[in-house]
Amino acid sequence: MQPTVSLIRANSYDLKNLRESLEALLEPLGGMRSFVKKGDRVLLKPNLLTGSRPTKECVTRPEIVYCVVQMVREAGGEPFLGDSPAFGSALGVAKANGYLPLLEELNLPITEFSGKRYQTVSEQFNHLLLSPEAMNADVIINLPKLKSHVQLTMTMGVKNLFGCVPGKMKAWWHTEAGKDSARFGQMLVETARIINPKLTILDGIIGHEGNGPSGGEPRQLGVLAASSDVFALDRAIAEIVNVDPLLVPTLAASMRLGLCSNLAAIDFPLLQPQDLKVLDWRLPDRMMPIDFGLPRVLKSTFKHFYIRFIKEPLAAYSSR
Template sequence: MTTPEIVASAYDQALLTRQVGDLLDRHLPKAPSAGEEVLIKPNLLLAAPPDKAILTHPLVVRATAAWVLDRGARPLIADSPAVGSVAKIWRMGGFEDALKGMDVEVRGFETAAPVDIGAPFGTIGLAQEALETSMVINLPKFKTHAMMTLTLGVKNLFGCVVGFEKPRWHARAGIQREQFAKLLVGIAEAVRPTVTLVDAVTGLEGQGPGKSGTPRPMGFLVAGSHVHEVDATCAHMAGLAPETLPTLAAALASGLLTDMPPLPVPEAVFKDFKLPTQSPVTFGPSFLKHLIRKHMVQRPVVNPAACQKCNHCLSYCPVDAISETPEAVAFDLETCIRCYCCVEVCPHAALEAVDTRLGTWLQKGKRLVDRVL
């Protein structure tokens, strides 16, 4: 197991080819055999150009595929997008041009194989390629996430859940961030990526991980063989203690992450990194939780002027809490579990998670009390 490494970088093809190759040489236990299939798992959330910083940058994917090809192995680039086909994302995301002429296979995950990820979830179907390929190169994007705070190596592997099984597992995990984080960690442990290399050259801050986020120049690659340690390193870069990130808290509770050696984290670069606005999904005494969630917890809100009524959010909602009206989509807040999948998949940046008026007042009051005490 290797110590995570942070390397200053830029979106330059020659530079990335050299840097990604060096990082893979240092952090993989061995090179792939000639003819061996190697799974490359980028973030292919939805169709967006590279400058939106929603997807793993095509030049990072190209450099990874080139390293695999140089060793005589066969790169398979695959994901299960939230919205749209892999073919459309490949074209609009700049991958088609960046990898033109390279002997790579590109496809969406379609076949799931059962695997037991432990209590309380039991058996889950994950992409067969992710479970059966001996080398998995995990290529997440450094992004904020409305529910999980950041989407990094562990969250990227949720893309190994095939198609519309993802919203079903959102529903099963329920309204607790901690429960969903535990699910994500279980999936990551089942896939066990051989190496994780985070594209943090340009990240996404604010209300990510989709088109409501804001691109943020950062200038780094982060790599390591232990996905939780890589995520912890990225959390430090965003100014977070690891235990405050739900997926890392779940990994710590499971004994999958222990004290890390000190790293030269370039914290100054990220002192003003904008995290998503969040409030607890549930809190307070159990007999008041229904009223608290209804009147005090963040809720998804639509901008009718931006809504194109494409119904991506409606079809993806795990609990059918969204309906169509003549003006825009509408939310049943009694049914909504606050997973913010709708915000994530909206291709028009028409949705965001916002605090209620009462919730905003209480958050301000809490910050004032914290300062006084």
């Protein structure tokens, strides 16, 4: 079946304008009711990378989540938000990035991911751990942020699903598979295939270019994208920002596995990638190794636990 990727121009996070944009974006895909049925438990998986740079557009905007929550509830679904940030808790990162006023208004639950073993579609990754909170949802809606990435060139829909790997297991995978970028990219692709989000909506209104995923700068791009096929969506976005897909390990792996061969295989019912193309998107100044050595794993683990179990609780206590 030919994948469909819906692309539109959108330049505002104003809630009214954004809601209209999202409705227009999903209309060619059948609207939210094509993905969510009455009574479905719906995981919304944004990019909640870090709470340390809240003005740098490192995370999915809360306004995107707000509008999607409304649309899911109108379709009869029961949404909840979940992620496993690199550092700290989902609640702590959401709070640092201005999520709480909107989420409290909507009374939206925030779930912290834990770990459980799931058999993958590939024997070489059969020890992959995924969150049962994610895997037990009836529907997963993937809400990535468009960013450059110092290890993977770009992070889009496929990479965002790595957040369903709980806690510091992500650092372990950097160590286990990170010595070979092709293997690491395939691991991410296999992860996305298992999770199998029903819908991906990419936040590219303001992206994050340069030394991402957190060390770069905001870039007004004016793009929203949606698809039931996360691999096709990522391929389209790489075309928009004029990045060779073979430089992106997740795209190279998905193409090698026959999951998204070329643009001609994708249906674009609204705008075409060339209608949104930019030629000066900034990639990282230099690429960093994917592999995490033992000292880095230990440092990362300490930082994660310090933020989640000391810094965040102290901040919550002092704000009472």
